[in-house]
Amino acid sequence: MHQPVTNNPFVIMIINMVIVFTVLIAVWALIEITHRIDPTKKKAEPPAAQPLGTAAPTAPAASAPRTGGLNAETVAVIAAAVSACGCSASQIQAIRPAEQPAWTGYGRVSGMRS
The missing domain is CATH 1.20.5 (Single alpha-helices involved in coiled-coils or other helix-helix interfaces)
Structure with missing residues (x-):
């Protein structure tokens, strides 16, 4: 063995x-x-050189976001959370509450029981 x-x-x-x-x-x-x-990886393109006398193009000024009844502090917190996830604050299209019918239904049932 x-x-x-x-x-x-x-x-x-x-x-x-x-x-x-x-x-x-x-x-x-x-x-x-x-x-x-x-082979599928995209090659990084070098940035085009600008003449010394011209300024870099600037992004157009974004209009003030409509808050829909939210205060500025709440909007700032949401923008910070989106930025922390890797997106820029300029990518936010709208801030609105999500539809939550389950919570609404629970609130109604809870109100009827009390």
Whole structure:
């Protein structure tokens, strides 16, 4: 019969961890190689050089957002939350409460029970 090399659980744990991390590093290396040779990746275009005498084009001034009854502090908090998610505040089209019929129904039932 075959005898185990060791019965020490710590040695077995170390061997298993080395195997697992070796495989993870190999998979990571394959992913990195794939990202480097990816033919579908778009190449970054260098920005066009502007003559020294001209100013950079500016974005048109956005009209003041309509708040729909919300105070400016609430609008600022929503804009900050959207910016934290990676979008710019200029991408906000409208701020309006979401339709929540389940909450309305719960409120009606709760009012009738009390």
